[in-house]
Amino acid sequence: MIKKVLTIAGSDSGGGAGIQADLKTFQELGVFGMSAVTAVTAQNTRGVHGVYPMDAAAVASQLDAIGEDLTPDAVKTGMLFNAEIIAAAAEAINKYRWENVVIDPVMIAKGGSTLLQQEAIQAMKEVLIPLAAVITPNIPEAEALTGTQIHTEEDKREACRILHQMGARTCLIKGGHEENGDYSSDLLYDGQAFYEMKSPRIETRHTHGTGCTFSAALAAELAAGRAIRRAAETAKTFIQAAIEDTLEIGSGHGPTNHWAYRKRGTGI
Ligand SMILES: Nc1ncnc2c1ncn2[C@@H]1O[C@H](COP(=O)(O)OP(=O)(O)O)[C@@H](O)[C@H]1O
Numbered sequence: 001m002i003k004k005v006l007t008i009a010g011s012d013s014g015g016g017a018g019i020q021a022d023l024k025t026f027q028e029l030g031v032f033g034m035s036a037v038t039a040v041t042a043q044n045t046r047g048v049h050g051v052y053p054m055d056a057a058a059v060a061s062q063l064d065a066i067g068e069d070l071t072p073d074a075v076k077t078g079m080l081f082n083a084e085i086i087a088a089a090a091e092a093i094n095k096y097r098w099e100n101v102v103i104d105p106v107m108i109a110k111g112g113s114t115l116l117q118q119e120a121i122q123a124m125k126e127v128l129i130p131l132a133a134v135i136t137p138n139i140p141e142a143e144a145l146t147g148t149q150i151h152t153e154e155d156k157r158e159a160c161r162i163l164h165q166m167g168a169r170t171c172l173i174k175g176g177h178e179e180n181g182d183y184s185s186d187l188l189y190d191g192q193a194f195y196e197m198k199s200p201r202i203e204t205r206h207t208h209g210t211g212c213t214f215s216a217a218l219a220a221e222l223a224a225g226r227a228i229r230r231a232a233e234t235a236k237t238f239i240q241a242a243i244e245d246t247l248e249i250g251s252g253h254g255p256t257n258h259w260a261y262r263k264r265g266t267g268i
């Protein structure tokens, strides 16, 4: 049976992040992608020119249209921008009892533009994190959500424990923003054990949309019925291939290569 995955996220006109990255990733991993658009961004590889959020009612209406007809096997959230849109997403997840919810708590684009209002962080903690099968913050996002500073491995572990206490069943802190050099190391915690996924850090400026792509791959694999650890390992392999096999598009921070994983013969 065809597995369906829903992304609740913003549009990136440049195609490297947001719903565009999610849908490309879903396609590459053999699941049927659906989307509820939360905001339109005018964006290219050089940065974000404008952010135009949708009305929360328009987001709710998209989610109802999906909920009434097309039950997703997994859901991922990306850019949600404000507390009203967060509430609409949480309401639909509860109402339709959607499972395998991956929360990517997108806050700031690499160029520094705000993709989540500061005052919406509380709403994310209260209504969304408790619904997460997995939360996938990068290091600055994990710091903002937990109120801690992350410099060491133990700091990462402590942030994972806090996010698990907030209600996320699994916490996966991504290491792309790590200070130390040779590896990019992601840490998974399921409330019982820690599991580290380490890969050689690739020297490149073409890392736009890495977080979106990684969490979309994770959601696709959960929809396909994989256990969390295995789904996370595939997501890590997918993003490593997508960064390594660079497309060299644009004059700024270019997108990753969503074809790379399948090209290597590891995909569907
Ligand atoms: N330069 C890099 N080399 C290898 N892996 C990377 C690199 N940058 C990010 N990653 C990986 O990409 C995924 C997304 O991480 P990150 O960039 O921290 O997310 P975000 O885009 O949300 O900031 C993680 O699996 C991380 O380890």
Ligand SMILES: Cc1ncc(COP(=O)(O)OP(=O)(O)O)c(N)n1
Binding pocket: 009, 010, 011, 012, 017, 018, 019, 041, 043, 078, 079, 106, 108, 109, 110, 111, 115, 207, 208, 209, 210, 211, 212, 213
């Ligand atoms: C519309 C939209 N959503 C999310 C992001 C952030 O994506 P991310 O994967 O964290 O990559 P960077 O922007 O940090 O490169 C975005 N830029 N736009």
